[in-house]
Amino acid sequence: MRDVKIGSKDQRRISLKSFKTVNNPRSIHGIYPYRGKISALDANHIISQMPPHSILLDPFCGTGTIIYEAQKRGMKAIGVDNNPLACTIAKGKTEPVDKDATVKGLEIAISEAKSLGQPSIMPTSPSKYFHPRTSEQIMRLIAVSDGFSEFLLSVLYGSVCVAARACSGWKWSSTSVGKISDSLRDVDFYSILMRKMKKHIDFVCGSPTATIHCHDTRRLSDVISKASVDVVYSSPPYFDALDYTGYYSRIVLEILGVDRSSIRRGLIQRYSTYREDMIVSLEAIDRALVDDGLVVLVVGDRKVNGRLIKGAEFLAEIAPWENPYVVERSYSSTASSIWDKINKTHRKEQVIIWDLSTNPR
Numbered sequence: 001m002r003d004v005k006i007g008s009k010d011q012r013r014i015s016l017k018s019f020k021t022v023n024n025p026r027s028i029h030g031i032y033p034y035r036g037k038i039s040a041l042d043a044n045h046i047i048s049q050m051p052p053h054s055i056l057l058d059p060f061c062g063t064g065t066i067i068y069e070a071q072k073r074g075m076k077a078i079g080v081d082n083n084p085l086a087c088t089i090a091k092g093k094t095e096p097v098d099k100d101a102t103v104k105g106l107e108i109a110i111s112e113a114k115s116l117g118q119p120s121i122m123p124t125s126p127s128k129y130f131h132p133r134t135s136e137q138i139m140r141l142i143a144v145s146d147g148f149s150e151f152l153l154s155v156l157y158g159s160v161c162v163a164a165r166a167c168s169g170w171k172w173s174s175t176s177v178g179k180i181s182d183s184l185r186d187v188d189f190y191s192i193l194m195r196k197m198k199k200h201i202d203f204v205c206g207s208p209t210a211t212i213h214c215h216d217t218r219r220l221s222d223v224i225s226k227a228s229v230d231v232v233y234s235s236p237p238y239f240d241a242l243d244y245t246g247y248y249s250r251i252v253l254e255i256l257g258v259d260r261s262s263i264r265r266g267l268i269q270r271y272s273t274y275r276e277d278m279i280v281s282l283e284a285i286d287r288a289l290v291d292d293g294l295v296v297l298v299v300g301d302r303k304v305n306g307r308l309i310k311g312a313e314f315l316a317e318i319a320p321w322e323n324p325y326v327v328e329r330s331y332s333s334t335a336s337s338i339w340d341k342i343n344k345t346h347r348k349e350q351v352i353i354w355d356l357s358t359n360p361r
């Protein structure tokens with residue numbers, strides 16, 4: 001990503017860096033391909049400039065990229081998201097795990113799954129992504145997953161996504177679901193699961209304790225006390241843009257028999273109510289912040305009804321804080337840059353920062 005504009009120097013408590021790629025394959029973050037996942041490299045760079053003793057809140061934490069990076073820095077991190085699948089992954093990345101017990105536990109689960117009688121049949125809609133043998137193995141594993149830790153559930157759901165890609169010949173990207181192959185490959189789900197668990201488990205640090213609330217940020221005061229947070233760092237939901245229950249999550253949720261529309265109803269997604277929803281959310285976030293707090297939001301451009309809306313301008317207008325500084329960058333090596341190519345758009349990403357220590361409320 002390239003920086004193209006930086007706000008006034010005296011306001012700056014955070015500097016931003018350019019990255020040639022936003023991917024970080026050797027990390028915990030590949031555990032699940034969540035749409036809208038923020039770059040962990042960028043998050044790590046931004047967080048490395050924050051005081052390690054500060055309390056950080058990500059009010060739209062998704063799969064906990066920021067929460068994990070803050071935890072790694074030794075910060076007390078609190079995440080809030082109203083998508084239960086995202087919360088499971090965020091917990092899976094940040095809760096402590098006992099490595100030996102987890103490896104043993106998964107071995108036992110796989111052998112139990114293999115010796116089960118007839119498992120339940122995968123629902124028709126997701127089953128079209130898998131070879132019949134792979135889909136049967138997935139259902140067997142799900143049948144024995146009741147006592148799984150959040151980490152093992154994250155591995156299980158991430159493995160379902162890997163298996164879907166593998167059955168279709170690896171033609172999909174890690175963030176977008178492609179065409180289903182005419183001749184689905186028979187891939188061994190148990191091996192994918194074991195490999196994925198071993199790939200990610202050493203990255204779990206588990207301390208200091210991170211807290212994830214599965215809750216609506218419009219009602220943040222239910223879970224976060226007034227003036228209890230030093231830093232808010234988040235990538236909020238975009239206007240109308242992403243269905244956070246779609247893509248790979250659609251496959252996982254349908255296999256689990258979860259009603260996606262009931263999750264979607266609790267999320268900020270519709271442009272028609274976006275402004276109002278974000279005003280309420282930002283007010284709730286403001287209440288949680290200390291007087292000299294720092295707010296860092298990563299947003300993007302969005303074409304709505306033929307008009308390009310700049311995320312930072314939009315938020316600056318409705319936010320309860322004054323004088324933000326904005327860094328605008330172009331997308332590169334991301335799923336967003338692929339969409340830009342397809343749609344012939346040149347959208348930008350903006351990092352918008354309010355430093356309340358220099359610009360008090």
Ligand SMILES: C[S@@+](CC[C@H](N)C(=O)[O-])C[C@H]1O[C@@H](n2cnc3c(N)ncnc32)[C@H](O)[C@@H]1O
Pocket residue numbers: 034035036037038059060061062063064065066080081082083086215216217218234235236237238244266267268269
């Ligand atoms: C851009 S994504 C954040 C992704 C995250 N940074 C990550 O790396 O996974 C925005 C998130 O906002 C969440 N969200 C939308 N409406 C919400 C609401 N009313 N309360 C809490 N979270 C909400 C969505 O579920 C989604 O996970």
